[in-house]
Amino acid sequence: MINPEQRQLVHKYLLIELAVKSLQIDYLKVEQFKMNKVFAPIMDSLLKDLRHEYFELKKQLGQQRIRLVGWKTIDEYFSDVQIATSGDDVVLRYANQALKTKVEQLIINHIDGKMKMKS
Template sequence: MKEQLIKAMQRNQFLNMMYMAKDGKVSKRRIKIIKIAGDSFQAYCFTRQAKRTLVYMPILEQLLKAITNDYYNLKRVLAKDKIKIVKWEKVSEYFSDLTITTAGNDEVMRYANQALKTQVEELLISHQNK
Protein backbone atom coordinates (compact mmCIF):
# COMPACT_ATOMS: atom_id res chain seq x y z
CA MET A 1 0.00 0.00 0.00
CA LYS A 2 2.82 2.38 0.77
CA GLU A 3 4.07 1.88 -2.78
CA GLN A 4 0.64 2.96 -4.05
CA LEU A 5 0.88 6.16 -2.01
CA ILE A 6 4.32 6.91 -3.49
CA LYS A 7 3.09 6.26 -7.07
CA ALA A 8 0.02 8.45 -6.54
CA MET A 9 2.21 11.28 -5.25
CA GLN A 10 4.66 10.95 -8.16
CA ARG A 11 1.83 10.89 -10.70
CA ASN A 12 -0.06 13.73 -8.98
CA GLN A 13 -3.17 11.51 -8.68
CA PHE A 14 -6.18 11.72 -6.40
CA LEU A 15 -6.96 8.75 -4.15
CA ASN A 16 -10.15 7.53 -2.54
CA MET A 17 -9.29 5.96 0.77
CA MET A 18 -10.84 4.67 3.95
CA TYR A 19 -9.79 6.68 6.99
CA MET A 20 -10.01 5.57 10.60
CA ALA A 21 -10.11 8.34 13.19
CA LYS A 22 -8.57 7.95 16.65
CA ASP A 23 -12.03 7.19 18.06
CA GLY A 24 -12.36 4.23 15.65
CA LYS A 25 -14.88 5.77 13.25
CA VAL A 26 -14.28 4.97 9.60
CA SER A 27 -15.01 7.37 6.75
CA LYS A 28 -14.22 7.58 3.07
CA ARG A 29 -11.88 10.41 2.00
CA ARG A 30 -10.68 11.78 -1.32
CA ILE A 31 -7.10 12.98 -0.98
CA LYS A 32 -4.05 14.14 -2.89
CA ILE A 33 -0.67 13.14 -1.42
CA ILE A 34 1.68 16.07 -0.83
CA LYS A 35 4.59 14.53 1.09
CA ILE A 36 5.55 11.14 2.55
CA ALA A 37 7.84 10.84 5.58
CA GLY A 38 8.33 7.50 7.34
CA ASP A 39 5.00 6.09 8.49
CA SER A 40 3.10 9.34 7.98
CA PHE A 41 2.15 11.41 5.00
CA GLN A 42 0.71 14.82 4.34
CA ALA A 43 -2.26 15.08 2.00
CA TYR A 44 -4.88 17.54 0.95
CA CYS A 45 -8.27 16.18 2.06
CA PHE A 46 -11.11 17.26 -0.23
CA THR A 47 -13.67 16.19 2.38
CA ARG A 48 -12.28 18.57 5.01
CA GLN A 49 -10.85 21.00 2.44
CA ALA A 50 -7.60 21.21 4.35
CA LYS A 51 -4.13 19.71 4.61
CA ARG A 52 -3.99 16.70 6.91
CA THR A 53 -1.18 14.62 8.32
CA LEU A 54 -2.17 10.96 8.23
CA VAL A 55 -0.45 7.93 9.67
CA TYR A 56 0.10 4.88 7.51
CA MET A 57 -0.60 1.82 9.65
CA PRO A 58 0.87 -1.45 8.32
CA ILE A 59 -1.45 -3.31 10.73
CA LEU A 60 -4.47 -2.11 8.71
CA GLU A 61 -2.83 -3.29 5.51
CA GLN A 62 -2.30 -6.71 7.10
CA LEU A 63 -5.92 -6.72 8.25
CA LEU A 64 -7.16 -5.90 4.75
CA LYS A 65 -5.05 -8.74 3.33
CA ALA A 66 -6.52 -11.12 5.92
CA ILE A 67 -10.06 -9.98 5.13
CA THR A 68 -9.39 -10.40 1.40
CA ASN A 69 -8.08 -13.93 1.98
CA ASP A 70 -11.14 -14.74 4.10
CA TYR A 71 -13.39 -13.38 1.35
CA TYR A 72 -11.82 -15.58 -1.33
CA ASN A 73 -11.87 -18.63 0.95
CA LEU A 74 -15.57 -18.11 1.72
CA LYS A 75 -16.28 -17.54 -1.96
CA ARG A 76 -14.70 -20.96 -2.71
CA VAL A 77 -16.82 -22.61 0.00
CA LEU A 78 -19.98 -21.02 -1.43
CA ALA A 79 -18.98 -22.14 -4.94
CA LYS A 80 -18.84 -25.75 -3.75
CA ASP A 81 -22.52 -25.40 -2.79
CA LYS A 82 -23.23 -23.76 -6.17
CA ILE A 83 -23.81 -20.35 -4.61
CA LYS A 84 -22.30 -17.38 -6.46
CA ILE A 85 -22.29 -13.66 -5.69
CA VAL A 86 -23.47 -11.93 -8.87
CA LYS A 87 -23.39 -8.27 -7.86
CA TRP A 88 -23.48 -5.85 -4.98
CA GLU A 89 -25.32 -2.68 -5.89
CA LYS A 90 -26.00 0.50 -3.93
CA VAL A 91 -29.70 1.21 -4.50
CA SER A 92 -29.98 4.35 -2.38
CA GLU A 93 -28.14 6.35 0.23
CA TYR A 94 -29.42 3.92 2.84
CA PHE A 95 -29.58 0.47 1.22
CA SER A 96 -27.56 -1.94 -0.93
CA ASP A 97 -28.74 -5.08 -2.72
CA LEU A 98 -26.69 -8.26 -2.88
CA THR A 99 -27.68 -10.61 -5.71
CA ILE A 100 -26.65 -14.26 -5.46
CA THR A 101 -27.38 -17.28 -7.61
CA THR A 102 -28.10 -20.71 -6.21
CA ALA A 103 -28.62 -24.04 -7.93
CA GLY A 104 -32.26 -23.19 -8.63
CA ASN A 105 -32.77 -19.43 -8.64
CA ASP A 106 -31.46 -15.94 -7.96
CA GLU A 107 -31.90 -14.26 -4.59
CA VAL A 108 -31.69 -10.55 -3.82
CA MET A 109 -30.93 -9.54 -0.25
CA ARG A 110 -31.19 -5.93 0.90
CA TYR A 111 -28.78 -4.57 3.50
CA ALA A 112 -28.80 -1.27 5.36
CA ASN A 113 -25.60 0.63 4.51
CA GLN A 114 -25.25 2.03 8.03
CA ALA A 115 -25.42 -1.47 9.51
CA LEU A 116 -22.72 -2.65 7.10
CA LYS A 117 -20.54 0.33 7.96
CA THR A 118 -20.98 -0.35 11.68
CA GLN A 119 -20.00 -4.01 11.21
CA VAL A 120 -16.85 -3.00 9.30
CA GLU A 121 -15.91 -0.50 12.01
CA GLU A 122 -16.40 -3.14 14.71
CA LEU A 123 -14.31 -5.63 12.72
CA LEU A 124 -11.48 -3.12 12.31
CA ILE A 125 -11.52 -2.19 15.99
CA SER A 126 -11.58 -5.84 17.12
CA HIS A 127 -8.54 -6.65 14.93
CA GLN A 128 -6.78 -3.48 16.06
CA ASN A 129 -7.18 -4.50 19.72
CA LYS A 130 -5.64 -7.97 19.21
Protein backbone atom coordinates in the same frame (compact mmCIF):
# COMPACT_ATOMS: atom_id res chain seq x y z
CA MET B 1 -32.83 -20.67 -1.87
CA ILE B 2 -30.21 -20.35 0.83
CA ASN B 3 -30.43 -21.73 4.34
CA PRO B 4 -29.59 -19.69 7.48
CA GLU B 5 -26.00 -21.02 7.69
CA GLN B 6 -25.36 -20.09 4.06
CA ARG B 7 -26.90 -16.68 4.63
CA GLN B 8 -24.49 -16.09 7.53
CA LEU B 9 -21.58 -17.06 5.28
CA VAL B 10 -22.81 -14.68 2.59
CA HIS B 11 -23.21 -11.90 5.15
CA LYS B 12 -19.69 -12.41 6.50
CA TYR B 13 -18.33 -12.56 2.95
CA LEU B 14 -20.03 -9.25 2.09
CA LEU B 15 -18.68 -7.55 5.21
CA ILE B 16 -15.14 -8.72 4.54
CA GLU B 17 -15.39 -7.67 0.89
CA LEU B 18 -16.49 -4.19 1.95
CA ALA B 19 -13.76 -4.03 4.61
CA VAL B 20 -11.07 -4.91 2.06
CA LYS B 21 -12.37 -2.35 -0.42
CA SER B 22 -12.55 0.37 2.23
CA LEU B 23 -9.07 -0.38 3.55
CA GLN B 24 -7.63 -0.34 0.02
CA ILE B 25 -9.06 3.14 -0.51
CA ASP B 26 -7.86 4.32 2.90
CA TYR B 27 -4.42 2.81 2.31
CA LEU B 28 -3.72 5.45 -0.33
CA LYS B 29 -4.34 8.11 2.30
CA VAL B 30 -2.15 6.35 4.89
CA GLU B 31 0.79 6.58 2.49
CA GLN B 32 0.53 10.36 2.81
CA PHE B 33 0.70 10.36 6.64
CA LYS B 34 3.83 11.77 8.25
CA MET B 35 4.03 8.58 10.29
CA ASN B 36 3.16 6.23 7.45
CA LYS B 37 5.97 3.87 8.51
CA VAL B 38 3.94 3.17 11.64
CA PHE B 39 0.51 2.79 10.05
CA ALA B 40 1.35 1.18 6.70
CA PRO B 41 2.57 -2.14 8.22
CA ILE B 42 -0.58 -2.32 10.36
CA MET B 43 -2.74 -1.78 7.28
CA ASP B 44 -0.69 -4.31 5.29
CA SER B 45 -1.14 -6.97 7.96
CA LEU B 46 -4.83 -6.25 8.33
CA LEU B 47 -5.41 -6.37 4.57
CA LYS B 48 -3.45 -9.61 4.28
CA ASP B 49 -5.56 -11.28 6.99
CA LEU B 50 -8.85 -10.02 5.59
CA ARG B 51 -7.97 -11.04 2.03
CA HIS B 52 -7.08 -14.53 3.25
CA GLU B 53 -10.41 -14.81 5.05
CA TYR B 54 -12.19 -13.36 2.00
CA PHE B 55 -10.77 -16.00 -0.35
CA GLU B 56 -11.53 -18.81 2.12
CA LEU B 57 -15.16 -17.69 2.36
CA LYS B 58 -15.39 -17.30 -1.42
CA LYS B 59 -14.09 -20.86 -1.79
CA GLN B 60 -16.63 -22.18 0.75
CA LEU B 61 -19.47 -20.39 -1.02
CA GLY B 62 -18.24 -21.65 -4.39
CA GLN B 63 -18.31 -25.23 -3.12
CA GLN B 64 -21.96 -24.67 -2.22
CA ARG B 65 -22.59 -23.10 -5.64
CA ILE B 66 -23.31 -19.66 -4.20
CA ARG B 67 -21.86 -16.52 -5.71
CA LEU B 68 -22.35 -12.79 -5.50
CA VAL B 69 -23.81 -11.45 -8.74
CA GLY B 70 -23.95 -7.74 -7.95
CA TRP B 71 -24.76 -4.76 -5.78
CA LYS B 72 -27.52 -2.30 -6.57
CA THR B 73 -27.93 0.91 -4.62
CA ILE B 74 -31.63 1.50 -4.01
CA ASP B 75 -31.25 4.90 -2.38
CA GLU B 76 -29.02 6.54 0.20
CA TYR B 77 -30.33 4.16 2.87
CA PHE B 78 -30.53 0.72 1.24
CA SER B 79 -28.70 -1.55 -1.17
CA ASP B 80 -29.70 -4.87 -2.71
CA VAL B 81 -27.25 -7.70 -3.13
CA GLN B 82 -28.05 -10.33 -5.73
CA ILE B 83 -26.85 -13.84 -4.89
CA ALA B 84 -26.87 -16.70 -7.41
CA THR B 85 -27.50 -20.19 -6.04
CA SER B 86 -27.85 -23.56 -7.72
CA GLY B 87 -31.64 -23.25 -7.37
CA ASP B 88 -32.35 -19.64 -8.23
CA ASP B 89 -31.22 -16.09 -7.51
CA VAL B 90 -31.85 -14.42 -4.16
CA VAL B 91 -31.93 -10.68 -3.48
CA LEU B 92 -30.90 -9.54 0.00
CA ARG B 93 -31.61 -5.98 1.11
CA TYR B 94 -29.16 -4.28 3.45
CA ALA B 95 -29.28 -0.96 5.27
CA ASN B 96 -26.18 0.99 4.22
CA GLN B 97 -25.58 2.45 7.70
CA ALA B 98 -25.83 -0.99 9.29
CA LEU B 99 -23.27 -2.35 6.80
CA LYS B 100 -20.91 0.52 7.56
CA THR B 101 -21.23 -0.08 11.30
CA LYS B 102 -20.67 -3.84 10.91
CA VAL B 103 -17.61 -3.31 8.70
CA GLU B 104 -16.13 -0.88 11.23
CA GLN B 105 -16.74 -3.39 14.03
CA LEU B 106 -15.17 -6.19 11.96
CA ILE B 107 -12.02 -4.12 11.42
CA ILE B 108 -11.86 -3.11 15.09
CA ASN B 109 -12.22 -6.75 16.16
CA HIS B 110 -9.39 -7.80 13.81
CA ILE B 111 -7.13 -5.05 15.16
CA ASP B 112 -7.99 -5.94 18.78
CA GLY B 113 -7.28 -9.60 18.07
CA LYS B 114 -3.87 -8.75 16.64
CA MET B 115 -3.03 -6.54 19.61
CA LYS B 116 -3.99 -9.27 22.08
CA MET B 117 -1.84 -11.80 20.20
CA LYS B 118 1.19 -9.52 20.48
CA SER B 119 0.82 -8.85 24.20
